[in-house]
Amino acid sequence: MHLLELIDVAIGYEAVKIINNISLYIDEEEIIAIIGPNGHGKSTLLKGIVRLNTIHHGKILFRGIDISAKEPHEVAKLGVKYVPETGGYFPYMSIMENLKIGGYHLQSYDFKIRLKEIEEIFPWIKHRYMQVANTLSGGERKMLSIARALISKPEILLLDEPSLGLAPRAKQEIKKAITSIINNTKISIILTESDLTMVKDLANKIFLLKNGKLKEIEIDKISGNLEEYLI
Amino acid sequence: MTHTTINVLRTIIIISSILLSFILVPIIGLYVNQTILTLAIISLIFGISTLGWNLLLGYGGMWFYGQIGVFGLSAYTYGLASRNIDPWLSFILSIIISIVSITIISLLSIRLKFAYFALATFAFNLLVSAIIIAIYPANVIFQIPRLYINIFGYRLRFDEYNSIPYYILLLLITITFLYIQKRMLNSSLGIRFIALKENENRALSLGMDPLKVRLPFVLVSVIFTSIAGSIYAQYLGSVSQSIFSLDIFIAFLTILSLGGIGTFYGPLAASILWTIIDFWLSLYIAQYKLIILSIVTIVVLMYLRSGIGGLIDLISARLMRIETMRQQIKE
Amino acid sequence: MSIIEDMSAIMISSFAIGSIYALMALGLSMLWSTLDLINFAHGSIMILGAYIFVYILMSTNNLLLAFSAIPIVFLFGIAIYKMIFEKMLKTEDSILKNALITLVLGAMIEQLLNIYFGGTYEKIPEFIVGYVSIGNLKIATQYIVISFISLGLLILLYLFIFYTKYGLAIRAVGQNLQESLLCGLNIKNIYAVTVGIGFVLASIAGILSGSIYIFNPVSGRIPLLISYIIVIFGGVGSFTGTLVASYIIALLYVGSSYYIGGSWSLFVAYLMMLLILAIRPYGIFGAKR
Numbered sequence: 082m083h084l085l086e087l088i089d090v091a092i093g094y095e096a097v098k099i100i101n102n103i104s105l106y107i108d109e110e111e112i113i114a115i116i117g118p119n120g121h122g123k124s125t126l127l128k129g130i131v132r133l134n135t136i137h138h139g140k141i142l143f144r145g146i147d148i149s150a151k152e153p154h155e156v157a158k159l160g161v162k163y164v165p166e167t168g169g170y171f172p173y174m175s176i177m178e179n180l181k182i183g184g185y186h187l188q189s190y191d192f193k194i195r196l197k198e199i200e201e202i203f204p205w206i207k208h209r210y211m212q213v214a215n216t217l218s219g220g221e222r223k224m225l226s227i228a229r230a231l232i233s234k235p236e237i238l239l240l241d242e243p244s245l246g247l248a249p250r251a252k253q254e255i256k257k258a259i260t261s262i263i264n265n266t267k268i269s270i271i272l273t274e275s276d277l278t279m280v281k282d283l284a285n286k287i288f289l290l291k292n293g294k295l296k297e298i299e300i301d302k303i304s305g306n307l308e309e310y311l312i
Numbered sequence: 313m314t315h316t317t318i319n320v321l322r323t324i325i326i327i328s329s330i331l332l333s334f335i336l337v338p339i340i341g342l343y344v345n346q347t348i349l350t351l352a353i354i355s356l357i358f359g360i361s362t363l364g365w366n367l368l369l370g371y372g373g374m375w376f377y378g379q380i381g382v383f384g385l386s387a388y389t390y391g392l393a394s395r396n397i398d399p400w401l402s403f404i405l406s407i408i409i410s411i412v413s414i415t416i417i418s419l420l421s422i423r424l425k426f427a428y429f430a431l432a433t434f435a436f437n438l439l440v441s442a443i444i445i446a447i448y449p450a451n452v453i454f455q456i457p458r459l460y461i462n463i464f465g466y467r468l469r470f471d472e473y474n475s476i477p478y479y480i481l482l483l484l485i486t487i488t489f490l491y492i493q494k495r496m497l498n499s500s501l502g503i504r505f506i507a508l509k510e511n512e513n514r515a516l517s518l519g520m521d522p523l524k525v526r527l528p529f530v531l532v533s534v535i536f537t538s539i540a541g542s543i544y545a546q547y548l549g550s551v552s553q554s555i556f557s558l559d560i561f562i563a564f565l566t567i568l569s570l571g572g573i574g575t576f577y578g579p580l581a582a583s584i585l586w587t588i589i590d591f592w593l594s595l596y597i598a599q600y601k602l603i604i605l606s607i608v609t610i611v612v613l614m615y616l617r618s619g620i621g622g623l624i625d626l627i628s629a630r631l632m633r634i635e636t637m638r639q640q641i642k643e
Numbered sequence: 644m645s646i647i648e649d650m651s652a653i654m655i656s657s658f659a660i661g662s663i664y665a666l667m668a669l670g671l672s673m674l675w676s677t678l679d680l681i682n683f684a685h686g687s688i689m690i691l692g693a694y695i696f697v698y699i700l701m702s703t704n705n706l707l708l709a710f711s712a713i714p715i716v717f718l719f720g721i722a723i724y725k726m727i728f729e730k731m732l733k734t735e736d737s738i739l740k741n742a743l744i745t746l747v748l749g750a751m752i753e754q755l756l757n758i759y760f761g762g763t764y765e766k767i768p769e770f771i772v773g774y775v776s777i778g779n780l781k782i783a784t785q786y787i788v789i790s791f792i793s794l795g796l797l798i799l800l801y802l803f804i805f806y807t808k809y810g811l812a813i814r815a816v817g818q819n820l821q822e823s824l825l826c827g828l829n830i831k832n833i834y835a836v837t838v839g840i841g842f843v844l845a846s847i848a849g850i851l852s853g854s855i856y857i858f859n860p861v862s863g864r865i866p867l868l869i870s871y872i873i874v875i876f877g878g879v880g881s882f883t884g885t886l887v888a889s890y891i892i893a894l895l896y897v898g899s900s901y902y903i904g905g906s907w908s909l910f911v912a913y914l915m916m917l918l919i920l921a922i923r924p925y926g927i928f929g930a931k932r
Contacts, residue, residue: 181808186827430742
């Protein structure tokens, strides 16, 4: 039994199918990257897993449980956390309040422990708990949204284009944070990216999502330049 | 049936219903039952007002809640003025007063987001009713003079012999209003009006001034509602604060919802339906009439996307689709 | 009466009334900012609370039992949410339709109250009868009782919204719906509770003001308008803004009633609103949207 498995899934919005016949699975401590041209359904795929859009047919199993008919908040409570491309935080709340919502279902002693773990992955947060979220820089907001998902100790983290729109230095920090998550926790990660430098050193498996089809790319066969896959 | 046949059918239905309404209803009213005429007149009065509301709310996406205020204000203005001035002049006066007050409010609030405009206009209703109740607490204005026409030097009141002149007048007003609506909505101004509803931000970024685009529609709506209000006052013969009561308020809401917000003929069809239902309910369970109508309205708002008007459009769309599929099968 | 006594009377009235209005306006603001619900039935619910209170009081002669009107209204709010607004969640134009529905709901409640309680005025008897004298001024003790009760409730509300987890959840849902879902928050339950709280706040305002003023089924209309003026003036979704605005508007309203006369103070309030809409529509502290 896989940690998360998609079986012949078609995902889209109310009447429109964006991707079709997708099958994918991820196991414990695996890191999967999905690359592909923009608009071909990477976000849709991740959103489908957390039920933010419509699943037209197929099944999604989390530890054997069918989640394809569940509500988004139920999926989140099971331990599948999605970090959107933008806006994954509460703009008018402080960092501490943001984290408190992220860890809403935790007991208070649990929360304190997790907070320490967050501080290790994002050291800068330690001194800024009272700062209101919309005064943070772009990179810091991204890190906040990852922290928000992380604090509830998820089993799977879905990162939607984590480096989108960030300056090179911020991208490095995100990459460092993700590496830290990989090294210090047992969380499995699925991330979608258009920036391939993020993907190269992080993932065990790389998939290409293009024209609605998902295809695994053999990592050994990569000559170093993944750009060609994006066309 | 081809597409053109369906279109021709539709035009025939419209024209024949217009002709029928001009001829059939008066005949039935005269020779069979007077009530038909009363019902018809009331449904047209409310129909016109709701069409005005629908124009702003449904097509323009404007949260305009001032319909009752305009209706009542015009009724009162006409009632008061016509005691001293010529009925036709009072008629025009009530229109002018409504236009002026709504324009002032619009100038201040029309550019704001939906809820704020709603408040300004909703408060207008409360304000008008409060002021009028304060000035004329329990008084009912009786014996309101009617409009008239001059024929061969004789002044004939509109209800000299029967209410048919009122009916014909209202029918003409309704048709004119529908025509003006259609022309306005299809004009370049109308396209911008609807665009403002569909995607406000985009429209604004294209340099549209909400005031310039929306105000003409507001004025048209107000003018016709005002006309309806004045006619209501004189047809009833009296006006009192009951015009601001829940009954008329719910009536407007019910008709709007039943007819389908944003449909073209919806409010008119619903008005006819409502008049009949209201009449029937008043005869048997007058006290609970409001409750029943309220529940119906809520249910319609919850489940019937586009009311009656929507149903009409749905049927003609279905016919079109069946036709298209049939043609595709042939090929 | 001297000017000082005039002023004191006005200040005390304004404080009491302002506190009551603050409760009602905060309820309205919560519904608006959390659920996008423009509640035109808020005034009717205010009066509904007062009527339920009176009814229980008359039937049981027990003041404490009469306060069970509050949990009744809370359950009523949850029921209304589940029966109506929850079903509108994924509909097109739901904000407009919900607003229209509240309009109809308010009228329906008024009519039901008319049918069952008739056209006469009611009044909730004072909790503590009597007067307190300050110099030449006599203030009904009830005013002081009301001020204390509403102040206490306002503090409790503030603590609830800003210092409890559930309050945090309510604020979160109002700020970013998708994100709240992603954090595992049960939106429907939070919405239901928020509606319950909003209704309760309105009905408490009704019970408190019903103990100093007589009321009938349509007495909720003007408070509805004033609550909206306060919410707009203070900024939708801003707790402190709404609070401050309540006292300012109450002062203006009471003051103009005193000097100009009751029916014109409504006109003054309306002019104020138009002015605010023209100059600073997003409130003194700025609304979140």
